[in-house]
Amino acid sequence: MTTPSEAVETPPRPRRSSRAVIFSLIITAAALLLFGTSWWTLVAAGNDWPAPVFVVLTVVWALWAVSFPILMVRGHGGGHRDGAAIAADTSLGVVWVLFTWSVLSLLLRAALAIGGVADPVRSRVVTVVVAVIALVLLLWGYAEAIRVSRVRSVDVVVPRLGPGLDGLRVVLLTDTHYGPINRTRWSRGVIDVVNTLDADVVAHTGDIADGSVQQRLSQAAPLADARASLARVYVTGNHEYFSGALGWVEHMEALGWETLHNRHIVVSRGGDQLIVAGVDDRTAGGSGLPGHQADHTAALAGADPALPILLLAHQPQMIGGAVEHGVDLQISGHTHGGQIWPFHYLVRTDQPSLQGLTRHGERTQLYTSRGTGFWGPPFRVFAPSEITVLTLRSEGSLPT
Known part of the structure; x- marks a missing residue:
């Protein structure tokens, strides 16, 4: 499967530098989109979490988002650092599933709004549904991946x-x-x-x-x-x-x-x-x-x-x-x-x-x-x- 990390580098140094910059920009943009969307759905939106909960979850999400491109480059760069690669790859899978169902949850959010369910109940229902679906799919997906x-x-x-x-x-x-x-x-x-x-x-x-x-x-x-x-x-x-x-x-x-x-x-x-x-x-x-x-x-x-x-x-x-x-x-x-x-x-x-x-x-x-x-x-x-x-x-x- 093709991913941004698969770009084949060529010997000239200027081209390597250019590809590295492009790769970093792609990873950064992807991180902002994937982590930002899932953060908005599960943390922000209209959940009205208590202030300490909101701050802690936001900090966790920010650290997760910032560490992702660093781990990806360290794990899939020339050194193939396995620990960093495992952390980055697992993060990518988790945030992709969360992102997907966060986007799809807009349909549920709209349906609840039409049905007269107001925030914070509406947003908290969406959060629970997204989290449960993601957890089930990730557990099942992991079992499918590692089986013969x-x-x-x-x-x-x-x-x-x-x-x-x-x-x-x-x-x-x-x-x-x-x-x-x-x-x-x-x-x-x-x-x-x-x-x-x-x-x-x-x-x-x-x-x-x-x-x-x-x-x-x-x-x-x-x-x-x-x-x-x-x-x-x-x-x-x-x-x-x-x-x-x-x-x-x-x-x-x-x-x-x-x-x-x-x-x-x-x-x-x-x-x-x-x-x-x-x-x-x-x-x-x-x-x-x-x-x-x-x-x-x-x-x-x-x-x-x-x-x-x-x-x-x-x-x-x-x-x-x-x-x-x-x-x-x-x-x-x-x-x-x-x-x-x-x-x-x-x-x-x-x-x-x-x-x-x-x-x-x-x-x-x-x-x-x-x-x-x-x-x-x-x-x-x-x-x-x-x-x-x-x-x-x-x-x-x-x-x-």
């Missing part, structure tokens, strides 16, 4: 797929985001599930971690044990490009995965073949790493044009290149399915798909996963995580 992802099974008809490959099982992991909250046991649980799914191909479409290989070594370790009969393949996501992309590419190869850095492999079964290709994330070109950019032409160089193509690309937004190059199925992540409602609607302003299977052009289909892990706030609200089993079917193989 459910399996989501989808059949995909690929007309050019040969009969020997009918029923090929592609298990998709994406956006694991090993991060400041140590989820080594969770990671092991995910791979244990993967190994029950009889995968032919296991694919990881990027955003492995937030932090360097050394910081997230134990969390990534279970990836070495993922089983697939034909291939284990991986492409970079946008987060790799500010978490040490080269280190992660090398580490995935050391764990036995094929890194599809603008290249492809061919898998065979039953006398038929499938091209499995991958491209770098669309942010790779701004990373300053030589040779890193999304390059569909290079990824498919030398490929037999008669063979069906499965493409790994981190962001659904890259589907245009897939259509142009005759890809049959692109698999992606990045969106997290919105992660915390109603962020879903903001994601859709940047991406052509939020989740699920969609068609683009005459040949190309896109499957967008809601993600296996979570980024930042340890909450998932109306956007459950998933381990996806895509069963590829040749045309005519499914009953009508």
Whole structure:
């Protein structure tokens, strides 16, 4: 999922300074909006709290708002300070939910006013309703975020797929985001599930971690044990490009995965073949790493044009290149399915798909996963995580 902290910095110092200023301004503006709206609803408005209560709550809210951008920069800056990141991310999730329901509570406030309920009763009813809804959603969202992802099974008809490959099982992991909250046991649980799914191909479409290989070594370790009969393949996501992309590419190869850095492999079964290709994330070109950019032409160089193509690309937004190059199925992540409602609607302003299977052009289909892990706030609200089993079917193989 794209956030202001994901801007890829480039080597020249003036540009870094400019991006830092812009990032700080965005965070500050967001803090004023999110914290200010929730403060007005729960503390100010017409609640008419006793003066000491009002002062204490206002001071708490002000300190919370001021500390948020500081913690965000310290936690998600170059040092990846885990304690600060956990505090900032949790704050972001809590205040986002409070902000959302504070805005929606205007409808309740209006209804109560029409019904003749005056302040402070009206505002205090709104405060209680917002606080209770937020608490329930945050507790539920936390449980959804930290649980081992459910399996989501989808059949995909690929007309050019040969009969020997009918029923090929592609298990998709994406956006694991090993991060400041140590989820080594969770990671092991995910791979244990993967190994029950009889995968032919296991694919990881990027955003492995937030932090360097050394910081997230134990969390990534279970990836070495993922089983697939034909291939284990991986492409970079946008987060790799500010978490040490080269280190992660090398580490995935050391764990036995094929890194599809603008290249492809061919898998065979039953006398038929499938091209499995991958491209770098669309942010790779701004990373300053030589040779890193999304390059569909290079990824498919030398490929037999008669063979069906499965493409790994981190962001659904890259589907245009897939259509142009005759890809049959692109698999992606990045969106997290919105992660915390109603962020879903903001994601859709940047991406052509939020989740699920969609068609683009005459040949190309896109499957967008809601993600296996979570980024930042340890909450998932109306956007459950998933381990996806895509069963590829040749045309005519499914009953009508």
